[in-house]
Amino acid sequence: MPRVIGHIDLDYFYAQVEEVEDPSLKGRPLIVCVFSRRTEDSGVVGTANYRARDLGVHSGMPIVLAKKKLEGRDPAVIRMDHEKYEAVSARIMEALERQVDVLEPTGIDEAFFDLTSSTGGDYAKGRKTAESIKRSVLESESLTCSVGLGRSKVVAKLGSDLSKPNGLMVILPEDTKAFLDPLPANKLYGVGPKTSSALEEMGVRKVGELAGAPPSELEKHFGKKFAAYLTAAARGTDEDPVKAGLGPTQFSRIVTLKRNTRDPHEAFEQLSEGIGYIHDKLASAGKSFRTVSAIGILTDLSTKTKSKTFETPINDSVTLNETTLVLFQELSRSVSKDFRRVGVRVSGLADVESQSSLSDFIRPAR
DNA sequence: CCCTCGATCAC
């Protein structure tokens, strides 16, 4: 029996949340911005509403450029408030949990879900559930979303993508091939700019062409694993299951420096708030870590990292701070350009609880 | 098998 997989995507999420909070923004082009505080308007657009998108603005665009495009259009410019969107997202995800068999959040504004067992593979039932999900998000949070339903994650994601905003697209298993074949290959989940241009060089532009491409050719360019994924994705036969949300496995924070430098103390100084933030995240998640990484983004925007892994999990802030500084001292010696941005990451997370829990002293039977 | 690091993706 084919699976019934869904993907839900909250429409232009940050901007829509702002519109709900202040409906007077609705008629105007709106951009939610990440200010880097380097200069007055340095930074990028996080999300734009459709009014702004119609005028050529998109996420990732420098704020200065977006403002130019919106000049004379009475634009609303709002600073991103991540905590606010996080809270809305958490409420929605919690409600979704109760309406599907398995929920796998993949970002603040999107999630995969599985309806196979509750629908018994009946797509008409699946559509009903999807409609009811859309209704409940609208009623509880006044937010529109887009939902795709199909036999695999890749197909479901395409459905939500192609139907947005406020859409619902159901791709029946028997229609999958006709649906996929004519699409541009770069629409597929996992096919970004690099993969896309490599595919183009081999003469592959459509999903249908990718589906029929010789495996040996794909493996040569992308390696065995990714090649197999591409073929399955293009055929709508990727079997990747929807996995119930497993907690985070790393936390990181990156800041843009006020001015370029390679002085490790200056980098550390400007990052110290970020390190405090990481420590708070660890504490509230009840996690310790084994690995710390210092991250440097150089003036040419290339990335350099240096990391250290401890024998046993750590959770004290002194060690975190000291280690970060040392790593930056080492990192700055290895670079020939200044840092533009610096960051810190902790990974290899472990539950603080489990460190001294009874289970650690019980040898698993073999 | 583990660690380190860069690359890629997508947000």
Add this chain to the structure above:
DNA sequence: CCTCATATCGAGGG
């Protein structure tokens, strides 16, 4: 002009 966070993979070294 160029933010920020996370997961995953593969190469290279041990």
